[in-house]
Amino acid sequence: MTLVADTHDAFAYLQGLYTEVALLIQEIEDHLRREEERFTIATPSGYSVTNRGSSGIDGANVKLWLMRKFGIFFVPEAKTELKGGSTFTPLSERILYFRFILDQHETIFFDKQALKEPSVLFGVFAETERVHKKFEKFESVLIHIEYNDDRVFADLPRVNFKDAYVGLRGTLGHVPLFALNDSKAVAERLVRPAIELFRRPPSD
Amino acid sequence: MYQTELRGKVPSALLSSEDLLTGSVFSFFACSDRRRFLASWLKMLGLAIGDQEADRARFQFWPTFDDGTEPDLLIEVGAYLILVEAKLQSDFGVNVEDKEANQLPRELRGGRQAARDLGLELRLLTITAEPFPRSPRYKDLNEIDRSIWIPTNWQAVATWLERLPATDQTDMSRDLLEVLRRRGLRCFSGFNHLSSSAQLSKRGPPLFFQGQIGTAVNLFESIRTLPVPAPRSPVFLNLTPVTRNRRRP
Numbered sequence: 049m050t051l052v053a054d055t056h057d058a059f060a061y062l063q064g065l066y067t068e069v070a071l072l073i074q075e076i077e078d079h080l081r082r083e084e085e086r087f088t089i090a091t092p093s094g095y096s097v098t099n100r101g102s103s104g105i106d107g108a109n110v111k112l113w114l115m116r117k118f119g120i121f122f123v124p125e126a127k128t129e130l131k132g133g134s135t136f137t138p139l140s141e142r143i144l145y146f147r148f149i150l151d152q153h154e155t156i157f158f159d160k161q162a163l164k165e166p167s168v169l170f171g172v173f174a175e176t177e178r179v180h181k182k183f184e185k186f187e188s189v190l191i192h193i194e195y196n197d198d199r200v201f202a203d204l205p206r207v208n209f210k211d212a213y214v215g216l217r218g219t220l221g222h223v224p225l226f227a228l229n230d231s232k233a234v235a236e237r238l239v240r241p242a243i244e245l246f247r248r249p250p251s252d
Numbered sequence: 253m254y255q256t257e258l259r260g261k262v263p264s265a266l267l268s269s270e271d272l273l274t275g276s277v278f279s280f281f282a283c284s285d286r287r288r289f290l291a292s293w294l295k296m297l298g299l300a301i302g303d304q305e306a307d308r309a310r311f312q313f314w315p316t317f318d319d320g321t322e323p324d325l326l327i328e329v330g331a332y333l334i335l336v337e338a339k340l341q342s343d344f345g346v347n348v349e350d351k352e353a354n355q356l357p358r359e360l361r362g363g364r365q366a367a368r369d370l371g372l373e374l375r376l377l378t379i380t381a382e383p384f385p386r387s388p389r390y391k392d393l394n395e396i397d398r399s400i401w402i403p404t405n406w407q408a409v410a411t412w413l414e415r416l417p418a419t420d421q422t423d424m425s426r427d428l429l430e431v432l433r434r435r436g437l438r439c440f441s442g443f444n445h446l447s448s449s450a451q452l453s454k455r456g457p458p459l460f461f462q463g464q465i466g467t468a469v470n471l472f473e474s475i476r477t478l479p480v481p482a483p484r485s486p487v488f489l490n491l492t493p494v495t496r497n498r499r500r501p
Contacts, residue, residue: 064446071440074383074407081384088386130388229442 062114069148073097073120075231076146079239085124085246087144090135092187097148100194116151117197119190121173137186139176144246145218146170147201148225158204158222166225170242173207174250177215189214219245253279254427258434267435270340274324275313277379277409278336280428282311288420294329296412297402299375305330317362321355326366333372335363339380340406344389356392377402379409381437406437414438 073089080087092098099118102109121137122144128137137143147169149156156163176186183189192214193200200209200216207218223237253276256262266272281290286306294301301309309329316322325336337344337359345355352358360376367374378401380387385403393401413421413429432438 061446065443067436068440068443068446070436071438075440077383081386226443229444231440233442234440 065150066115069150069225072228072234073146075234076239077122079235080122080144080243083243086126087122088125088128088135090121090123090128090137090143090187090190091130091133092135092190094133098190098194100191100197114151117147117149117194119145119147119193121145121186121190123186135187136184139178139183139186139189139214141186142172142174142246142250143176143186144170144242145173145220146242147220150225155198156201156204156222163222164224167222168225168228168238169201169204169220169222170238170245171205171207171218171220172242172245172248173216173218175217177210177217179210179215180213183214189216221245254424254431257431258427268341270338270342271314271324273340273406273435273437274336274338276428276431277406278311278313278325280424282309284422284424289425290329292416292420293409293412294334296408297377297404299330299332299334299402301330301332317358317366319358319362321358321362323359323363326363328370328372331373332375333363333367333370334375334377335359335366336377336379339378341381343387344378344392346389351392354389354392356389360393360397373400375400375402377404379404379406381406383407406432406435407439410438 077087077089089095097115097118097120099115100112101115102112104110104112123135123137123141127141128135130136149163149167149169151166153163153166156167156169173186176189178184183192193216196209196211199211200207201220202209204222205220207216207220209216221241223241228234228238257267257272257276262272281293284290286309287303290309291301291303291306294306306329309327312326312328314322314324315326323335324338325334327334327336337356347353356376356378360374363374363376376393376397378385380403382405390403410429410432413425413432416425
């Protein structure tokens with residue numbers, strides 16, 4: 049009975065956690081929509097988060113069965129184009145990025161200090177460099193970040209990453225996920241600092 | 253019906269049915285105390301309805317207009333004919349050959365005619381799962397149409413139910429709120445409620461029988477204690493009629 053109950057509880061907890069994070073994203077959307085930039089969430093392949101998942105059976109891939117971390121980004125409505133159900137955001141645009149770290153937070157270092165708990169990274173990517181021709185839009189960069197997150201986020205709060213495909217520069221902040229317990233906290237601890245980073249002149 | 257869904261008797265494939273959800277939510281408004289619930293909800297949406305008008309409201313689920321268009325619901329109440337178009341996962345219908353044959357323009361035409369016939373003012377109520385009105389299909393509503401358009405979402409219904417005074421809540425209103433929560437159609441309520449629910453099986457009684465035969469525990473109560481959010485401030489479509497201020501320009 050314990051195994052049955054534990055399995056049920058484990059899935060119920062994860063489902064609850066995922067549901068709340070999805071609602072948190074909608075909350076962020078609502079806040080950002082009201083800003084003068086009228087931010088809209090990018091939809092690389094529909095209304096979804098982007099993560100590196102797998103249903104492979106070998107050990108390394110089994111670890112990817114669950115979503116432990118994933119990203120989304122926002123862009124001023126006027127700076128992206130909706131084609132079908134997907135947005136097309138030129139690499140030249142400043143984008144507002146959010147990354148949800150539900151697990152393995154201890155592998156993320158900010159000013160050389162490991163994160164102590166599940167967190168949300170937030171900030172700006174600007175002047176993304178197209179190195180490989182297949183990268184025309186930031187939507188394509190999102191999954192590339194997932195496959196290279198250990199290198200992209202190796203020197204936070206700064207991001208200065210370049211490989212054979214893309215060059216990324218930006219600045220991120222972070223907030224503990226579980227500190228976001230109501231709409232006010234989302235506005236004050238996540239959305240407001242993110243917007244301040246977005247509006248900061250590029251030279252800062 | 254709520255118990256059917258809450259007790260897991262509805263096939264999972266049907267849980268994404270917008271028609272099932274539409275029936276659940278609007279049957280509540282049709283069948284429960286209309287002064288307490290229908291009038292209050294419409295007031296939140298900016299429509300002032302008197303108690304007697306609420307009592308006399310007429311609900312027509314899935315009526316058919318002359319051209320075959322089938323809105324989800326028509327509510328004749330007070331001075332208004334409210335045409336309800338509900339969406340859950342799908343978007344409003346599109347006709348690639350003729351924009352005027354898109355779903356929203358068709359429903360507006362049919363609704364206008366029906367309202368004229370009844371001597372009422374038309375209001376188009378779209379209810380979706382969007383956190384704010386963002387469907388590109390709203391472009392089908394021209395400026396004139398937008399003056400009669402009331403966008404709302406299922407989450408706002410949940411928030412409204414959460415904020416009902418305890419004295420106004422009924423078993424039916426609480427069950428409807430639970431139906432919406434189970435479907436994730438509520439607003440963000442933080443993470444604190446997760447920790448207690450995760451320990452449910454360890455701390456609480458076993459789900460079916462406690463040790464000795466015949467000592468049944470209340471499974472329904474156990475289910476009810478699964479993740480339930482605390483009341484919160486609404487995100488989009490507040491209890492004040494901000495819905496109408498948050499339309500796309």
